[in-house]
């Protein structure tokens with residue numbers, strides 16, 4: 001899939017929260033400077049979002065998953081089956097020897113992805129017709145971690161890092177539903193791995209001012225899930241806490257995974273320096289500017 005070199009970008013297919021009807025569930029596309037395209041998360045509306053964008057599963061090299069909730073993974077079965085059974089353009093079906101899409105996810109998340117998908121993906125046949133037992137690797141090329149940090153508060157590793165082609169990403173344990181494997185993403189931007197620059201993606205996470213402030217000098221953009229609804233045991237980025245982040249962080253922050261009434265809050269958001277993600281928006285991950 002080698003195209004002319006281009007800026008590294010992120011395009012929103014779905015920009016709404018778990019129960020959004022207006023903005024769609026989470027699925028975004030990263031395009032690397034060599035033209036390779038990856039998806040971040042694959043929510044329940046992803047198959048239709050991608051179709052509506054005039055694209056198909058064969059356009060993507062890989063998939064990154066932050067955590068297992070329906071609004072982040074329920075599109076995966078469509079991805080797996082379509083690539084496994086069908087050829088499109090130059091991309092041959094996996095069943096006929098074509099490439100599997102790659103997958104990057106923290107090992108604790110991978111376990112839950114398989115728990116969710118096994119009843120659909122487990123049942124396959126060998127070429128002689130005998131029954132076999134599929135695994136996630138039957139459908140996706142699972143990328144092994146190349147680094148990470150040992151467990152802290154939870155039993156799984158605090159962070160795991162991955163590299164595949166020009167994609168470099170660290171999946172870091174975040175605080176979403178207590179005890180549940182869930183990660184934020186530090187996505188390497190620029191072609192030089194040594195410069196340390198990243199774009200940051202919250203997945204679903206409560207606000208961690210210490211982490212965000214520490215990352216800010218080398219971060220082009222923070223994409224943060226957000227909510228205006230507070231409740232005991234908050235599991236998302238509550239706006240009143242996001243509003244208290246340093247201005248340097250807020251100016252780089254794009255609010256996503258928001259509720260359907262986000263336009264009611266636009267003025268307050270923009271006054272504090274935030275930008276709002278909508279489906280179809282495209283960001284340049286090097287300059288931090290929105291380009292579409």
Ligand SMILES: [Zn+2]
Pocket residue numbers: 017018026069071072204257
């Ligand atoms: Zn979510």
Ligand SMILES: [Zn+2]
Pocket residue numbers: 067068069176204
């Ligand atoms: Zn979630």
